[in-house]
Amino acid sequence: MKYKTQKIAIAYFAVALALFTVQVTLGLILGWIYVSPNFLSEILPFNIGRMLHTNSLVVWLLLGFFGAAYYLVPEESEREIHSTKLAYLQLIILVVGTAGVVVTYLFNLFDGNFLLGNEGREFIEQPRWVKAGIVVAALIFLYNISLTVLAGKKTAITNILLLGLWLLSLLFLFAFYNPANLALDKQYWWFIVHLWVEATWELVMASILAFLMLKLTGVDREVIEKWLYVIVATALFSGILGTGHHYYWIGTPGYWQWIGSIFSTLEIVPFFGMMAFAFVMVWKGRRDHPNKAAMLWALGCATLAFFGAGVWGFLHTLHGVNYYTHGTQITAAHGHLAFFGAYVSLNLAIISYAMPILRGRDPYNQVLNMASFWLMSGGMVFMTFTLTFAGTVQTHLQRVNGQAYMDVQDQLWIFYAMRFGSGVAVVLGALLFIYAMAFPRREVIEPGPAVAAE
Numbered sequence: 001m002k003y004k005t006q007k008i009a010i011a012y013f014a015v016a017l018a019l020f021t022v023q024v025t026l027g028l029i030l031g032w033i034y035v036s037p038n039f040l041s042e043i044l045p046f047n048i049g050r051m052l053h054t055n056s057l058v059v060w061l062l063l064g065f066f067g068a069a070y071y072l073v074p075e076e077s078e079r080e081i082h083s084t085k086l087a088y089l090q091l092i093i094l095v096v097g098t099a100g101v102v103v104t105y106l107f108n109l110f111d112g113n114f115l116l117g118n119e120g121r122e123f124i125e126q127p128r129w130v131k132a133g134i135v136v137a138a139l140i141f142l143y144n145i146s147l148t149v150l151a152g153k154k155t156a157i158t159n160i161l162l163l164g165l166w167l168l169s170l171l172f173l174f175a176f177y178n179p180a181n182l183a184l185d186k187q188y189w190w191f192i193v194h195l196w197v198e199a200t201w202e203l204v205m206a207s208i209l210a211f212l213m214l215k216l217t218g219v220d221r222e223v224i225e226k227w228l229y230v231i232v233a234t235a236l237f238s239g240i241l242g243t244g245h246h247y248y249w250i251g252t253p254g255y256w257q258w259i260g261s262i263f264s265t266l267e268i269v270p271f272f273g274m275m276a277f278a279f280v281m282v283w284k285g286r287r288d289h290p291n292k293a294a295m296l297w298a299l300g301c302a303t304l305a306f307f308g309a310g311v312w313g314f315l316h317t318l319h320g321v322n323y324y325t326h327g328t329q330i331t332a333a334h335g336h337l338a339f340f341g342a343y344v345s346l347n348l349a350i351i352s353y354a355m356p357i358l359r360g361r362d363p364y365n366q367v368l369n370m371a372s373f374w375l376m377s378g379g380m381v382f383m384t385f386t387l388t389f390a391g392t393v394q395t396h397l398q399r400v401n402g403q404a405y406m407d408v409q410d411q412l413w414i415f416y417a418m419r420f421g422s423g424v425a426v427v428l429g430a431l432l433f434i435y436a437m438a439f440p441r442r443e444v445i446e447p448g449p450a451v452a453a454e
């Protein structure tokens with residue numbers, strides 16, 4: 001570790017991983033409710049658990065991005081972070097906001113209250129006071145990081161990271177705009193939900209991957225920067241108009257069906273680019289970096305993101321297909337693998353790389369970390385298949401044959417049972433990851449002098 005303010009990242013990563021455990025455990029509960037619908041129905045209704053599952057996902061991913069920024073910006077800018085105090089203040093605000101959300105959702109408090117009640121729009125259900133807190137925290141973060149970058153060396157990696165973080169924060173402001181007209185409400189709602197994961201977060205992903213490749217493979221910075229610019233340009237070119245794939249059936253004009261189909265198909269390009277980038281860098285790289293687990297997560301991230309977002313996204317993005325699959329388990333299959341591949345794995349990659357350095361622990365539990373990669377990724381891939389099968393059957397019975405929703409659900413039981421099984425693997429993988437990062441490696445018993453002499 002070259003700069004002492006990089007240590008801020010430890011706190012962010014620790015809180016992120018704690019929330020990650022909460023998120024996947026809630027997923028498991030939701031998965032069990034699908035198998036046994038009355039499970040916990042009095043204490044934790046499905047809709048509340050679902051809000052907590054998706055919101056904790058987004059919050060921990062963002063905390064991970066913030067942590068990644070606090071780790072890599074000093075190294076890139078060759079400067080300490082402008083203010084350590086502000087960085088911790090930002091974390092405290094976010095933790096208090098998260099606690100507020102959990103309490104409000106769990107006990108269903110302040111229903112309908114303008115400031116304190118939850119808003120009920122998927123992913124941005126947070127009460128308005130929490131949203132305001134998020135904006136304050138984001139402003140503190142942007143101020144702190146921007147001043148650091150401006151005072152120091154500017155690299156393509158920090159420029160693109162900052163661009164992504166600024167744009168995603170600005171887009172969050174649409175969370176305050178909730179028009180009464182449902183079509184308009186949805187139109188702006190996708191500005192956050194879609195333009196986050198399919199535009200601005202992609203910039204964050206590309207820059208963090210670039211940083212990891214720079215460190216892990218030792219390829220020249222100029223080569224990495226060229227790739228970075230191409231990826232960012234194709235991401236923005238396709239992703240912005242690609243929002244149209246959510247405008248097919250919400251009451252917007254019909255031309256969106258063509259704009260959405262064409263541009264969202266092009267969204268495969270940046271994800272393919274990131275995968276090709278990662279593999280070409282490893283192939284060209286001269287460095288044999290000892291942290292193989294970080295490399296595994298980085299390559300896994302680029303690959304699973306290509307499949308989850310690119311391939312599974314394309315599967316249902318043409319409007320002729322989406323007409324049938326909209327809002328079925330096909331959507332859930334894609335949502336899970338895309339989020340896991342792109343953003344969960346990205347965070348686990350940078351955490352795997354940075355934590356051993358931050359905590360001065362090298363060698364660390366690397367083999368366990370790699371085992372957690374296979375367990376978690378295997379579980380998520382299996383879950384994606386079970387949901388894809390469930391979604392295919394559902395689409396046919398419900399959308400083609402016209403059977404009632406609940407009658408169809410009854411016939412999908414076996415897929416949901418298998419999804420639950422894969423969820424168990426994911427949760428175990430997550431716990432293993434945390435164990436590998438949190439605890440020192442057991443001492444390796446060196447051969448004694450007698451053995452060595454043989």
Ligand code: HEM
Pocket residue numbers: 023024026027028029030031032034050053054057331332333335336339340344419420422423424426427
């Ligand atoms: C890191 C891993 C995970 C990620 C990234 C993730 C992500 C998500 C996302 C984005 C949604 C909303 C999906 C949509 O609107 O289509 C969701 C819902 C859900 N997730 Fe997960 N999840 C993860 C782990 C799990 C696990 C381990 C389970 C357990 C089996 C699970 C079960 C569910 C269920 C049952 C829903 C509700 C789906 C519905 O409304 O029909 N998730 N998750």
Ligand code: HEM
Pocket residue numbers: 122197198245246264265267268305309310312313314316317318322325326327328331334335336338339342343
């Ligand atoms: C990492 C990037 C991505 C993530 C995290 C992601 C995640 C999601 C999630 C969670 C949903 C469900 C939203 C909801 O209805 O609540 C969704 C919907 C959708 N995604 Fe993605 N996605 C990504 C990239 C893509 C790409 C590249 C494509 C196209 C090639 C795509 C095509 C779609 C389509 C068509 C829907 C609407 C499904 C429906 O009509 O029900 N996604 N995505």
Ligand SMILES: [Fe+2]
Pocket residue numbers: 194198242243245246
């Ligand atoms: Fe989208």
